[in-house]
Amino acid sequence: MKLDRIVTGLLEALREARRRTLELVRDLDDGQMIGPRLEIVNPLRWEIGHIAWFQEYWLLRHLLGHAPVLAEGDALYDSAKVAHETRWDLPLPSKDKTIRFANKILNRVLDQYENATCDSVERARGLSHDFSYFLSLALFHEDMHAEAVTYTRQTLGYPAPRLAPVDDVSRQECSADDRELKIENLLSQEKLGDSSIPGAAFVLGSRQLEPFVFDNEMRAHEIHVQPFAISRTAVSNAEFAAFVDDRGYQRRELWSDEGWEWRERVDAAHPVYWKFVDSKWWRRNFDRMAPLEDRLPVLHVNWHEADAFCRWAKRRLPTEAEWEMAASAEPTADGLRITDHKRRFPWGDDAPTPARANLDWRAMGCIDVTALPDSDSAFGCRQMIGNVWEWTATDFGPYPDFVAGPYKEYSAPWFGDHKVLRGGCWTTRARLIHNTYRNFYQPDRRDVWAGFRTCAL
Numbered sequence: 001m002k003l004d005r006i007v008t009g010l011l012e013a014l015r016e017a018r019r020r021t022l023e024l025v026r027d028l029d030d031g032q033m034i035g036p037r038l039e040i041v042n043p044l045r046w047e048i049g050h051i052a053w054f055q056e057y058w059l060l061r062h063l064l065g066h067a068p069v070l071a072e073g074d075a076l077y078d079s080a081k082v083a084h085e086t087r088w089d090l091p092l093p094s095k096d097k098t099i100r101f102a103n104k105i106l107n108r109v110l111d112q113y114e115n116a117t118c119d120s121v122e123r124a125r126g127l128s129h130d131f132s133y134f135l136s137l138a139l140f141h142e143d144m145h146a147e148a149v150t151y152t153r154q155t156l157g158y159p160a161p162r163l164a165p166v167d168d169v170s171r172q173e174c175s176a177d178d179r180e181l182k183i184e185n186l187l188s189q190e191k192l193g194d195s196s197i198p199g200a201a202f203v204l205g206s207r208q209l210e211p212f213v214f215d216n217e218m219r220a221h222e223i224h225v226q227p228f229a230i231s232r233t234a235v236s237n238a239e240f241a242a243f244v245d246d247r248g249y250q251r252r253e254l255w256s257d258e259g260w261e262w263r264e265r266v267d268a269a270h271p272v273y274w275k276f277v278d279s280k281w282w283r284r285n286f287d288r289m290a291p292l293e294d295r296l297p298v299l300h301v302n303w304h305e306a307d308a309f310c311r312w313a314k315r316r317l318p319t320e321a322e323w324e325m326a327a328s329a330e331p332t333a334d335g336l337r338i339t340d341h342k343r344r345f346p347w348g349d350d351a352p353t354p355a356r357a358n359l360d361w362r363a364m365g366c367i368d369v370t371a372l373p374d375s376d377s378a379f380g381c382r383q384m385i386g387n388v389w390e391w392t393a394t395d396f397g398p399y400p401d402f403v404a405g406p407y408k409e410y411s412a413p414w415f416g417d418h419k420v421l422r423g424g425c426w427t428t429r430a431r432l433i434h435n436t437y438r439n440f441y442q443p444d445r446r447d448v449w450a451g452f453r454t455c456a457l
Contacts, residue, residue, distance in 0.1 A: 010135040017142045024149045024161045033095045037088045040447045041152045045098050046087045051145050052102035053077035055138045059109050080409045136212035143429040150427045155447045160286040192232035195379040199227040200338045202325045206436040215405035217436045229456040230326045232381050233369040238294035243309045244270045254311045259304030262444050272446050295368045297388040297451040303419045303443035306391045306452040315454035317393040320420045328435045330378040346377035346384045352430040357386035359430045388451040389421040396420050396440035425449035
């Protein structure tokens with residue numbers, strides 16, 4: 001008996017995900033696939049091997065009871081047991097051997113699941129979850145690592161990945177006139193303003209209408225949110241440049257104690273990839289410098305930098321509940337309350353399209369913060385899905401009655417010292433992201449594709 005349509009679709013998605021993963025490192029040599037020892041990235045040879053190991057562990061060993069393909073696989077690639085700082089010291093196979101291992105695992109998965117018999121399906125369904133859950137887990141795990149591979153290339157100054165032709169419908173270049181606008185005019189005119197959200201009871205988290213949900217967004221629960229006003233767009237480069245030019249990084253009163261300690265420790269004076277040359281700001285995009293694009297969202301800023309900007313602008317970061325409400329809720333006809341319907345995406349319940357979200361490497365970078373009006377939420381907030389991850393004010397923690405999923409290391413170890421980000425970025429897969437998805441990083445991370453939007457005080 002062949003598997004159902006959902007599983008068949010997931011198997012095809014696993015094929016596509018592996019093609020994209022390998023495409024992202026196709027041009028790199030063995031040395032680049034190791035790279036320097038840094039706290040914020042993995043050696044890429046380890047990362048590709050880990051992706052394959054994870055797929056093997058859950059889909060072949062856990063579900064089907066197979067023996068490990070590599071006797072030393074757990075000692076090399078189990079992220080829960082192999083300390084990050086030791087990964088450069090491991091006897092990692094060459095790039096070619098690592099790719100052969102990854103392809104061997106995928107081929108075994110496809111062979112086992114595409115030719116699964118009724119008996120093997122029933123044995124697997126006797127576990128706590130069925131095939132579709134673990135296929136989704138392996139797929140989304142690879143999708144997240146593909147995003148990490150992309151920002152690793154940015155961190156290490158490698159060239160932009162050479163990907164298959166992408167649809168450029170959503171890319172909108174800024175004209176020379178746009179770049180020459182004065183910062184004060186951009187600050188006052190280019191933004192679309194704020195959206196006012198009424199106070200209301202709101203259900204935070206996933207209601208589990210989809211077949212797979214990560215554990216940290218489960219246990220949807222009702223909370224009460226006070227009225228608030230949130231910016232319709234993410235903060236732009238021009239807005240952030242005004243903060244930098246106003247000595248924002250030198251003014252102690254704008255920073256939290258932890259933020260100021262971080263700023264002094266790393267001697268931060270501007271976003272990490274910015275450089276001031278010939279009387280203007282430039283930004284490093286992979287291995288190339290380009291004039292700072294005023295209307296693109298500020299990118300590669302950490303939570304401390306976002307928090308300091310907010311103090312300077314007399315604004316604040318939204319809580320994750322406010323962010324999710326602005327993305328998901330629908331106002332009543334009089335605009336004074338919200339309805340009971342909660343949208344899966346800001347624009348509604350239909351899947352992302354190029355007109356609605358900058359995802360899947362389609363534009364090979366960020367686009368104008370005012371682009372894609374079809375992305376607007378019911379309250380008029382633009383690009384809440386895609387383009388740039390958005391920091392929130394909220395510490396990453398469990399929802400009430402949290403229960404860890406089968407992959408217990410996914411969320412629980414990171415509760416307490418990470419901040420929540422929402423919305424996805426230009427490298428996030430459309431199949432992964434939705435309004436209730438919670439990302440999380442430590443507040444000093446500025447290597448990831450993160451920016452932010454703000455709320456009125």
